[in-house]
Amino acid sequence: MSHDEGTVRATTAAELRDLASRVAAGLRGLGAGEGDRVVVSLPNGIELLAAVWACVATGRVPVPLDPRLTPHERGPIIEDVSPAVVLDSLVGFAALVGGEREELDPEPRCRPMHFTSGTTGRPKGVWSGFWDPADARSAVLEERDLWGFAATDVNLVLSPLYHSAPLRFALGTALAGGAVAVLPAFTPEGFCEAVERLRPTTMFCVPAHLQRLLAHLQEAPTPDLSSFRLVAHAGAPCPEPIRRGAHELFGTDVVWEFYGSTEGQFTACSAQEWIDHPGTVGRARPGRVITVDAEDELWCAVPPWGRFSYWNYPGRTAQAWRDTPDGPAFTVGDLGRVDDAGYVYLDSRRTDLIISGGVNVYPAEVEAALVEVPGVVEVAVFGRPDERWGQRVAAAYVGDASESELRDAAAQRLAPPKRPKEYEQVSALPRTATGKVRRTEL
Template structure:
């Protein structure tokens, strides 16, 4: 799949920029050369690990390993040594590459000799695993998701139908490549023959410069990253700003609409090979609270609904994984573990993760509802609601907040907008909220703090 697309683009658009300042032709040449240098390390392996931060070299390594038809486990750079060792043992991986001395250094491979025995080949094997990625694990243990060639092919085709493609498209790639949100940008751009600007970290000044000069036309960010720059964008030529990955504050969407920023709300996960629903909010502002319509080929189902139609969200599509590694095949629909509903026009609304919903005195409390109200206050920059056990009510909400407001001011504000049973029984002020590499708030860490005095 990768080789076919890369060869095709190198022949049809040889001098067009693809990866930062590298053209499709140059990327094709480097991937072929790198595959030969990698081959001596992997010739006896079916699966290897790649442990590195975003860089052009990392992207080239990934493409070269794909050309060699090696399954690649994209390892989270935040794992501890013990976690890394456990993952490698569980996945039966003997060879791993890294951008430091943790494993085989990328630099050592780059400096090695070319092995002429290596052959970049692309067989028609849609069922072959291309990548293994861990779920975000904001709660509980990591699960390994094997994504096959057929799922990437289905994803890029469906996404293209919704987002379209233009000659001048240039995606900002700042999300980690070991996260599906980052890797999907690389794969979509390769398939579409468009450019990627890959950054090793979220550099606000460089990103704003690219936006205002017009070189960056497409962004894919989690809300916390977009919130850092949205008020500083003065002019732009942005075509798509895809926002997903966690709770999206309504105030952020409204700011984008006011500034003429083309925000697309989106919903997806590793298990669905990135986005599976999306829509341009400006084209249908009446659906602002939604996360969009299903992509072509995606079917949604709501099961075990309550009286309001809110239930568990299930997804079926060619872009959905076959099943977790080492477990039984999912077989048709997969349960996203999210709670939501679909309106009469087919738009999906996500209310919360099933595990995050609180049941207090028999009433369901959706943390996102409370968080949405809080984010509308200008003096609250970050917040999260988690549950704490309570002998009388079963569970009660606890608020973690980054704000200069006093507790009484926060409670007075919430009391005017929410039913009494939804009000937090405890407020904890922090300088920042713990997040994973993609910006998602780690509620499992906050839950542990909820019981501290």
Template structure:
């Protein structure tokens, strides 16, 4: 039976009572039980209160997957606050923008990840106060104190996603929504207490946070957080820890299938894989089942504004799993707009709206509650969804959404760049990567270096071509289809 609570603090208390000494997290040689997890969260929540976090206050959390991240994230809700996770690969300026826009009461930073000075980067971007390191936070031992209660309809989290205008938008979800979508996913996947769940999907993303951390609380599964994907380490963990659940982008499984020495590894414990976020070749699904021996392989469709919308079922054939995203999950419905073929989504798990942006919210969600996804799709006779195109220019690189307008705005600030357009181009390993068409005198290598200093790695164009001009229509819009075709 899945957890019944409809707020995250209540769900955590319920999990501690139900699962007790059963391990909640294993990281290296350290194991934390569900009872211990509750105690750690209570201590950090009290520390948040000492640092001035109150009911409804936003806390930005910047770091890679770890047990400490899970504790810090759950403690935000426990203290009555709103969790704002940001990409661990962001640079300081990107995080500072989120801090400013959310008026965050606190910024929790995993300092030193990948050898970087995250605290220093924030300082350079103008954020010097309200900053505490994750390492220091989890060493504190504040006594528990009465904390504000949250309700099912209170905002639990704000996850930022970029739009085609280049300005990021914060999608707000209530406690009942974040828990509800995790409950639906866990039920369809059949996740249970004896599962050992390797969480490669980043906690800062809805797939890692809601379909990872919250699924653990609902089911009692043991989570193994992975800070950065490494194929050899992943195979070692699957073999040594007898991992049973491994969701992820197609890149994860392609890397496993191509890994040297895979034949010498025992990966037979894997039973559930859920993938999506990119076009999935039929042969990949077949090889995942046949060569990796994964019993249940399914695909799904979701977005930050509606975490899981459709999902394949256990008995679907490989062709259905590879060529569709499955059918609407309980509580959600989908339809295709007759005029332009756009996928529309409605239901319990559509976001509350965008933070401080009623105009963007009204543009995204119509008066009848339909979320306009910007994707073009079709539905077959059984209701299985296939995404065929994008109304927007977004492309997906290694499972992460990249919005060209944001990259273009960054590159436009570079001396020697007079005009720029970015499109996604096919890449065998990443699915798609960025290619920048630049008008001006800037050298391609310099453009890449400039981007690396201002954007997360997955947003940095892998290719740069200097051109005399960009193709535009009569209204001045860049004809990106021509660039893609080229």
């Protein structure tokens, strides 16, 4: 299948299901059985979606990974999950797909295991466990009821499918019988061409996509966007001018945002609700209860299918969960408040987290890659405001290493979104009385 922007097409649910069933048979031929992990590290395309569907609908556990990960980043994850199969090229994918088919369950048996980094710098696999048929059905219907996925939908995928949100929207559409079209990479020109030709009805995006699109449309004609019934954005705080621009472009009855993480979903918010309650990220999704603790940390009680653990990381799992009167609740460390009407407001993201173009970047992971450079005494990584990406990654370091040496190390060890865009050599890092680096000062 071509990955040229001009040949992007809408793949029907029937085509996608057939491809997934052939992938499943190919995985069986390679010895991947129920419960086995399958690493899926493919370019953005229908193949990636089919491989994930093949796994979740046959009891295998897909582990979607960014194909840009360096061996330094990818190696520990591969070791952690001990995959039966690693799909990391379209050539390998094509060799896997033959004429045999394996029957797919009507609903997924589990969520894909996405990896999210942490403040320790160690990537953590978010594992849902296997669902029984009732929970599997409930998990699918929750998304379908919230977003209205239907057989008449055409979901346009702008973001990398190894991320949880775009994958949920694409697979949710296909499970409802709708079609999916995947842009290999987002460009405003490619988006406009796909909209005119494919007439998509839904899309998920991050604020950086909206910002680039709005800037492009200042100089180019606006395509007919009337086919959209749902434009959902998340992944980073959305600047108010971008948000209002999206409302005007697509319509307040079309635009939604939501607040969530790889671990789970918290809220959903229509454009009208945001207009009526400026600054909110919405109210708890159905079946969830959001509360704050004495430290203003947000906790979300979830239905049974919303439970997760961190793969091979029981200590971190225990820290993420606690029992509440509303049932087991988890936190990802975000701070906020809930008003009397149930609307949630984020006061701050985790203080160490940088969100660049919708991608979570944890300073500890970047610091661990850079501190080993000869001549680096210590290094602190932090985010700076960026009009296009929301935040850009920056690094301050003590030592006599050169900036080019640090950039070379980052290129070898870190995927592009994690590589600092700026380096600053300092005599000392600012610290609190207890010795913690004051990232806000940087």
